[in-house]
Amino acid sequence: MIIREEKTITVRSQVKEQLHHKILIVGGGTAGLTVAAQLRRKGVEDVGVLEPSDKHYYQAAWTLVGAGAYRPEATVRPEEHQIPQGIRWIQDAAEEIDPIKQVVRTREGREVGYDFLVVAAGIQLDWHKIEGLEETLGQNGVSSNYRFDLAPKTWAFMQQLKGGVALFSAPSTPVKCGGAPQKIMYLTADYARRRGFARGLEVVFGSAGTTIFAVPEIKAVLDRVIERYGIDTRFHHELVAVDGHKKEATFELTANHPKVKAAPEAPKPRITIPFDFLHVVPPQSAPDFIKQSPLADPSTPLGWVEVNKHTLQHARFPNVFSLGDASSLPTSKTGAAVRKQAPVLVENLLSVMKGQEPSRQYDGYTSCPLVTAYGKMFLAEFLYDNKWHPTLPINTQKERYDMWLLKKHGLPFMYWNLMLKGQA
Ligand SMILES: Cc1cc2nc3c(=O)[nH]c(=O)nc-3n(C[C@H](O)[C@H](O)[C@H](O)COP(=O)(O)OP(=O)(O)OC[C@H]3O[C@@H](n4cnc5c(N)ncnc54)[C@H](O)[C@@H]3O)c2cc1C
CATH class of the missing domain: 3.50.50.60 (FAD/NAD(P)-binding domain)
Incomplete structure (x- = not known):
């Protein structure tokens, strides 16, 4: 059952509703929903996802849409259908994060308290x-x-x-x-x-x-x-x-x-x-509400959430984690990177919830399906410090038709059916 927050009529600057979740995930895009689904698979209760959009996009196919090789409608689905069972969807946008009081204030006047926070609000164009x-x-x-x-x-x-x-x-x-x-x-x-x-x-x-x-x-x-x-x-x-x-x-x-x-x-x-x-x-930069929050990396005006590049735990607030495009992880920002970051984050978050130190490490893995022609693609896979890291048992330094099929059919299938379900 999806628990969906009823919309309340609000007046800005007044708190109209106070909520609390053991784990609050800000952003229900690729990273937020992957983490939410993995947490549910591990039986974690009391997880909320704060996400304003009623649509979920598979952005990786927009390159093919731009070239007339993919239907735009096939890249969008209702967010409601993507929220994992048992997760509360709060359809609202974060406006302010107070990591000292452990509360997120929203555009529609809610205050959502948390014990643990995952910031996955993507990137600002x-x-x-x-x-x-x-x-x-x-x-x-x-x-x-x-x-x-x-x-x-x-x-x-x-x-x-x-x-x-x-x-x-x-x-x-x-x-x-x-x-x-x-x-x-x-x-x-x-x-x-x-x-x-x-x-x-x-x-x-x-x-x-x-x-x-x-x-x-x-x-x-x-x-x-x-x-x-x-x-x-x-x-x-x-x-x-x-x-x-x-x-x-x-x-x-x-x-x-x-x-x-x-x-x-x-x-x-x-x-x-x-x-x-x-x-x-x-x-591109981190969303403004992150830039303006104490979670932002002070070393750059771009305002990414400052996390440890291996554990994904916040540098100053141990009950806060981040992944995906909004994070300071010094790797190429892709959905493929999120796929590798999510299990590390989930395991480390669960350790911290038990009072232990985070122990699992992310190595910076990311990949980019480089489409070079209609019917041709090669997969660029690499780790931190731009270290080339091919993982497939084929020559990935060659433009290939089978890789094009992977981009056009395999990866979208994997995204909707496995990754967002916490199974990849
Ligand atoms: C043209 C294009 C091509 C791409 N190609 C590839 C590819 O081939 N392979 C690949 O792996 N990746 C690709 N990507 C990148 C990939 O889509 C992103 O890296 C991935 O979606 C990152 O996940 P995320 O959850 O961090 O951000 P998103 O998936 O963007 O999710 C962020 C979510 O946060 C929500 N949000 C925003 N503001 C707030 C707020 N104030 N409060 C609460 N929620 C908020 C948004 O509504 C959104 O749902 C491509 C992207 C684009 C645009």
């Missing part, structure tokens, strides 16, 4: 940090696979392309799925090749990064893909403004660009690139 972007998103050939409603627009704009410049951006902040900014680029290049206009299309990657991929064994494969498509890579380029009407994107050179290093006092040079199609990946 900071569209507003790129001047002119919000006004033009979804129009003028500007789109992004980072939103459910926009991914189909990416596909629409891709189909309108007949040549010109297809421009792809990647910001300097960590993003969810570090491979997503480039996967749609390879799919666009392949689309142009298949439709016969690749020669008339200039594909440009404007990235604030310093390289196509930080893991050398994976970079080697991607360098060959880039060469095959003739992609013009411009690293150290941060997208700062978009003019949708003029179809121009402005980049600022980053601090580690040789020109900026040579004249660090001078204003950073800006470069404007005209485009016919622009796929934007916005800068």
